[in-house]
Amino acid sequence: MSTNDDAISTLLGRTAQIATDYLRTVDGRPVVPQADLAELRRELGGPLPDGPTEQLAVVEELARVAGPGLVASAGPRYFGFVIGGALPAALAADWLTSAWDQNAAMYSMSPAAAVVEEVAAGWLLDIFGLPEGASVGFTTGATMASFTALAAARHALLAGEGWDVERRGLFGAPEVPVVVGDEAHVTIHAALQMLGLGRERVVRVPVDGQGRLRPDALREALGSLGRPAIVCAQAGNVNTGAFDPLGEIAAATHDAGSWLHVDGAFGLWAAAVPSMRPLVEGAGDADSWTTDAHKWLNVPYDAGIVAVRDPAAHHAAMTLSAAYYVESAGAERDPFNWVPESSRRARAFTVYAALRSLGRSGLADLVERCCRLARRFAEQLAAEPGVRILNEVVLNQVLVRFEAGEGNAAAGDERSRRVVAAVQREGTMWAGGTTWQGQAAMRISVSNWSTTEQDVDRSVAAIVRCAGQS
Numbered sequence: 181m182s183t184n185d186d187a188i189s190t191l192l193g194r195t196a197q198i199a200t201d202y203l204r205t206v207d208g209r210p211v212v213p214q215a216d217l218a219e220l221r222r223e224l225g226g227p228l229p230d231g232p233t234e235q236l237a238v239v240e241e242l243a244r245v246a247g248p249g250l251v252a253s254a255g256p257r258y259f260g261f262v263i264g265g266a267l268p269a270a271l272a273a274d275w276l277t278s279a280w281d282q283n284a285a286m287y288s289m290s291p292a293a294a295v296v297e298e299v300a301a302g303w304l305l306d307i308f309g310l311p312e313g314a315s316v317g318f319t320t321g322a323t324m325a326s327f328t329a330l331a332a333a334r335h336a337l338l339a340g341e342g343w344d345v346e347r348r349g350l351f352g353a354p355e356v357p358v359v360v361g362d363e364a365h366v367t368i369h370a371a372l373q374m375l376g377l378g379r380e381r382v383v384r385v386p387v388d389g390q391g392r393l394r395p396d397a398l399r400e401a402l403g404s405l406g407r408p409a410i411v412c413a414q415a416g417n418v419n420t421g422a423f424d425p426l427g428e429i430a431a432a433t434h435d436a437g438s439w440l441h442v443d444g445a446f447g448l449w450a451a452a453v454p455s456m457r458p459l460v461e462g463a464g465d466a467d468s469w470t471t472d473a474h475k476w477l478n479v480p481y482d483a484g485i486v487a488v489r490d491p492a493a494h495h496a497a498m499t500l501s502a503a504y505y506v507e508s509a510g511a512e513r514d515p516f517n518w519v520p521e522s523s524r525r526a527r528a529f530t531v532y533a534a535l536r537s538l539g540r541s542g543l544a545d546l547v548e549r550c551c552r553l554a555r556r557f558a559e560q561l562a563a564e565p566g567v568r569i570l571n572e573v574v575l576n577q578v579l580v581r582f583e584a585g586e587g588n589a590a591a592g593d594e595r596s597r598r599v600v601a602a603v604q605r606e607g608t609m610w611a612g613g614t615t616w617q618g619q620a621a622m623r624i625s626v627s628n629w630s631t632t633e634q635d636v637d638r639s640v641a642a643i644v645r646c647a648g649q650s
């Protein structure tokens with residue numbers, strides 16, 4: 181790459197222009213990609229050229245050929261999965277993160293990155309109502325946040341049995357039972373699979389009609405295990421948005437001498453809204469927590485967050501050095517001690533910028549607004565004949581079922597799938613399909629900072645149009 185000043189400023193200036201043009205027009209784009217697999221492979225592929233290509237041409241060409249393969253998930257009418265956009269301040273901080281190109285592994289490699297993590301960590305613990313002394317790591321996403329938290333749990337439970345799992349591994353180790361709600365997110369199982377705890381060895385506890393883990397069933401499961409276990413609960417079910425009753429679950433878990441992990445990838449953000457705090461009541465009693473910043477906080481990928489009540493367990497599970505964790509006031513914090521990686525992106529700059537730009541009230545507004553818009557979806561759709569909302573809309577998630585005749589479940593499944601497919605083709609908005617407790621449905625997640633009432637109304641109109649033809 182040329183280090184010529186003019187070349188760089190031309191390149192980055194033009195790139196900023198391309199990015200700005202994209203964001204200015206994302207609202208008017210079809211939400212779905214305009215190129216198929218074969219086209220993308222043809223346009224983007226081919227042999228690696230022998231010689232260099234002029235850098236501005238590379239960027240212009242990349243933007244041109246990748247463009248039709250982009251999903252407008254940064255825009256206001258993408259309601260698939262649980263996907264946020266990027267707040268402008270967070271996006272700008274992300275650009276700086278790349279330009280600064282800090283290695284955020286150690287304090288000495290980037291004091292600014294290390295301290296920004298420290299500060300953002302404190303703000304996050306405060307927002308979520310988690311213990312002030314908890315340790316925090318900035319991971320790639322919620323999957324690795326859960327991986328990290330469950331590694332800390334594994335450490336603590338085995339240390340309690342006199343077994344040093346980091347040194348000796350799991351061969352010959354005492355059993356560590358794992359108990360999950362039947363609706364645990366698939367990434368909890370993925371984390372368990374990577375930790376040698378097994379994705380299918382878990383004890384699954386039944387849930388209620390909204391997907392909430394049943395504390396009575398948990399007590400029974402823990403009682404019959406007769407030894408400390410790792411319990412995984414969740415704040416925010418990906419389908420219904422429902423919260424496990426965390427206070428009761430924490431009590432049952434601790435009565436059994438066990439470790440409670442809470443997956444709050446998006447639901448934990450409800451704590452930012454004073455009137456919604458009852459939903460997360462008891463979350464602060466858990467032992468570890470997962471959340472994402474790249475979903476509801478609306479920072480660019482990749483931004484997950486893990487917090488652990490016992491910093492010593494967290495440190496022991498993640499550190500690269502065998503040295504004991506000694507907390508000493510004023511000592512520098514090395515980010516790599518709290519996450520699975522060594523060299524890493526300085527992830528907290530975006531989180532810091534997002535939180536500062538919103539402030540407490542802006543964050544509460546963002547979360548509250550998404551929930552209000554989800555209720556708007558539900559109310560308008562429920563008023564349509566043959567449309568049923570399957571969940572209690574307590575958060576930002578709405579499950580929409582399209583019936584096809586009284587008592588004909590199979591036809592309702594068929595029609596629901598047809599409507600989802602038609603809406604996805606139509607392109608005004610995007611929502612995914614799901615199956616909720618045996619019923620096919622459309623899943624709508626309102627997680628983007630820029631979504632407005634008009635976006636919801638336009639989207640409802642598109643859904644109703646498609647349903648009328650399906």
Ligand SMILES: *Cc1c(COP(=O)(O)O)cnc(C)c1O
Nearest residue numbers: 321322323365367418443445472
């Ligand atoms: C999205 C999600 C995850 C996984 O998060 P990633 O950031 O994709 O790794 C885990 N749990 C829940 C409840 C989620 O919604």
